[in-house]
Amino acid sequence: MSVNTVEHNRARFDFEGVDAIWLFGYGSLIYKVDFPFLEQRPASIRGWVRRFWQASHDHRGTPEAPGRVVTLVQQPGAVCRGMAYRVSPSVFEHLDVREKNGYLRFSTPMTFDDGSEAEGLVYIATEDNEAFLGDAPEADIARQIASAHGPSGPNADYLLRLADSLRALGDECPHTFAIESHLRSVVTEDA
Numbered sequence: 237m238s239v240n241t242v243e244h245n246r247a248r249f250d251f252e253g254v255d256a257i258w259l260f261g262y263g264s265l266i267y268k269v270d271f272p273f274l275e276q277r278p279a280s281i282r283g284w285v286r287r288f289w290q291a292s293h294d295h296r297g298t299p300e301a302p303g304r305v306v307t308l309v310q311q312p313g314a315v316c317r318g319m320a321y322r323v324s325p326s327v328f329e330h331l332d333v334r335e336k337n338g339y340l341r342f343s344t345p346m347t348f349d350d351g352s353e354a355e356g357l358v359y360i361a362t363e364d365n366e367a368f369l370g371d372a373p374e375a376d377i378a379r380q381i382a383s384a385h386g387p388s389g390p391n392a393d394y395l396l397r398l399a400d401s402l403r404a405l406g407d408e409c410p411h412t413f414a415i416e417s418h419l420r421s422v423v424t425e426d427a
């Protein structure tokens with residue numbers, strides 16, 4: 237069903253002597269900022285696309301009826317836009333628990349809007365994690381999202397808030413916007 241990645245992440249990166257580090261967010265980390273940060277800047281990473289291919293058993297769904305949330309999938313030449321936060325390493329004690337359903341922290345180069353670059357960390361749920369669902373028609377993904385609810389609320393809110401945040405960032409994410417549009421028709425059909 238799902239693997240808890242908290243211990244894996246704690247062992248992954250030695251924060252000894254590090255006062256602050258950049259974190260790149262591309263999903264709920266863009267709009268649900270429940271952690272302190274020192275600085276916040278829109279940024280992009282290269283070679284990755286956002287996909288609703290990861291199951292959520294703990295936030296936007298349940299083990300019996302999982303929701304779908306985003307992860308990153310490699311695609312040469314792609315650019316994924318998101319929000320970068322400069323944070324104290326202590327923030328990861330909270331975020332590792334929040335992102336525990338399959339996400340591991342990876343290092344990534346990221347580019348800010350002024351062209352400057354920095355190294356940061358990003359949470360990615362890779363295809364070998366037990367909660368990875370993979371590809372499906374976008375209309376089917378929207379139907380699954382429309383019916384899923386979890387302790388953090390309806391899965392639909394995750395999608396709609398993410399889509400709004402991406403528009404505010406000036407991002408074009410055809411995958412997210414297509415699922416959003418399918419979701420709006422599912423909701424209208426059911427009304």
Ligand code: SIN
Pocket residue numbers: 260261262263264265266305306307335359
């Ligand atoms: C992220 O937002 O960067 C990770 C995925 C999520 O929490 O939605």
